[in-house]
Amino acid sequence: MNDDPSRGTTLVVGASRGLGRGIAAAFAADGAPVIAVSRTAAEFPEAANGPGSIRHETADAAEAAVSAALLERHAPRNVVLVAGATPLLRPLHEHTWESFSANWQTDVRITFHWLREILRAPLKPGGRVVVISSGAALAGSPLSGGYAGAKATQRLITGYAQDEARRSGLDLTFTAVLPKITPLTDLGRPAVQAYAARGGQTEEEYLRQLGEPLTPEAAGAAVVSLVRAEATTIAPAYLLSGAGLKELP
Template sequence: MTNLANCRAVVTGGSAGLGLEIVKALARRGADVTAIARDPEKLGAARDAGARLIAGDATDAALIHRAVADIDPDVLVLNAGARLPLKTIDKEDWEGFSAIWNTDVKATLAGVQAALNTPMRPGSRVLIMSSGAAMVMSHPAIEPRNLRLSGGYVGAKRMIWYMAHQAQAASDDHALGIRFQVLVPTQAIAGTELGYAVAAVQAREEGLTVDEYMVKRYGPILHPTQIGQQVAELLNDPSYETGVAYGFRADTDPFVLDL
């Protein structure tokens, strides 16, 4: 789990939060990392971690195609995402409700198409970051009402999961040899700025601290630093090369979600 010295990686949304921790974890293990983010002023931390920088919007298909063609990465991490307005559905407008679709899903489509149409080399991998919220209708520990401030987030993150399967099918159909994998952190809600805001609202309603609420609902908190480490582990361990969907938890190694 210590050597990615021969790996070229591109990480979208790499300036802060989860994306930055992935940049740091890959760079620490010797990877040649390029971070992409919209705001050039926020890319300093990625630069300090040793990454190359591209200032641009991950939903810009032309930009992502150029990056994949020019860098020729072994690994493309699709992590870019939007913030939520944190409103109940009766207070939402379509612009706010669809923000995740117009950013996360659109950026995923741009990245997937860049990988398939350039194409990336056989043996390369595309890691698509989803969320434990994608399990809300199928996991009994996550009740839909507990994510009622999430707008279109749940559906968008489930769609991203499905897109990994669509992309893998296209790679297989055209014998491209590209592996698409969706990663689903299942306890990270309070470990990110966005998730913390959501958890704080729910915690107040129940008269709990955020940490108390998280432990009660989901178990130990999975922090972005841990997710970055698990992404690096996944890339460096051959046993993770073949699955399409992997879950992350704070108290175990990455585990297969699709059976």
Template sequence: MTGLKNKQAIVTGGSAGIGLEMVRSLLAQGAEVTVIARDDGKLAAARDAGAQAIAGDATDAALITREIDAVDPDILILNAGARLAAKTLDRQNWDDFSAVWNTDVKATFIGIQAALNRPLRPGSRVLVTSSGAAMVMSLPAIRPEDLRMSGGYVGAKRMVWFMAHQANAVSRERGLGILFQVLVPAQLMAATELGHAVAAAYAEAEGITIDEHILRRYGSHLAPEQVGRQVVELLDDPAYRTGVAYGIRAGVQLMPLD
């Protein structure tokens, strides 16, 4: 892979988990990466990998606009997200339920709007991180009951997916040449902080271990490093410039979803 060398990339939520693996994979291919995340203390890993790091909130429109103007990115990855309150609906308050909307959806809205209104250069790519949970009502293999502790997460992750389609429509209508795509990690990752917390909640409710929960539901573990590698593949291989959403499952190639 050579197409990412010297490309400028911004990754929100790139201080840990799959965001950090995306950063590492982009850097390994010669891209220059700027990471935006709220906790400056957690940005050390991104800095150690060779990225520029900005402590800030991805829902801050002024910050995102300023950094896009400064970096002029070829690649914008909107990965910032909130922690999921893994509780059944009767045990959540409105702040628990809406946290993902107020972070993931708002940050995606702000990032997409900034990309369209600047606008980014023709040929630029914007990746939005969704989730396999967004497929719950359209994919019979995922029973709604299996996501009973997800609260507002399912709808939020479907919304950011839909927003990418809306953004592509605007890009086409305005002749901008910006491609908006959706990354769909289609299973929990116990190796990430969020995935571990959610898997732990379900495992406790089911009276099994986290490993048993992951293996029973998905058959194998998805490593964050695989997500990082496949994001680079998605960005570098021309074959992946025709679809909008691509799913990631352990040990398999990128799956076109729409």
């Protein structure tokens, strides 16, 4: 039996586009059966499947009952949470409470429901859980309302889940990954444009200061490598950029 956790069934929540899509394709290319969860239908090219496979589940991951149902149905070895709301980009005083709190109502809600059910089920021994937060949790994001705070809370909740797993004697590993802003996703592209304009820069000038952009393919490779690592070497959180993963204190 192959005990490599990256080859076990991996459930990717938010797999239809951007980093989530890159992560789902990377696990399939590495040989894992992948369950790709998203609110809208998604198709993956045959070449993306490699020696593994990708099955799609259409569901709203923020609904309380969805996490329990999909965990029971697919019994995954690993879970990667990428799904979240696209923030409305405007200054603080131009937000409504509804727009300001959108990422709390979606991103944090998803993380809470899924980590709760993962601990209650629980996942199979040796399971890995990766929560994709954002570099905004460290740097702030003044044009996206409560986005940065929501992303910081995702990181905190992930740490809480690891503590509870240890207290319960569960052989599970939880970690948070905080990707830096990238123009190569539907989420990052308008943010790059907005922050460049706010700073009186061209997009090219703004991007130069960010360094090598993070691609969905690179994000996928990084998460696969993280899941394949020895559990004892996995840190509570990482910053992810085009240069790769960097352990956070």
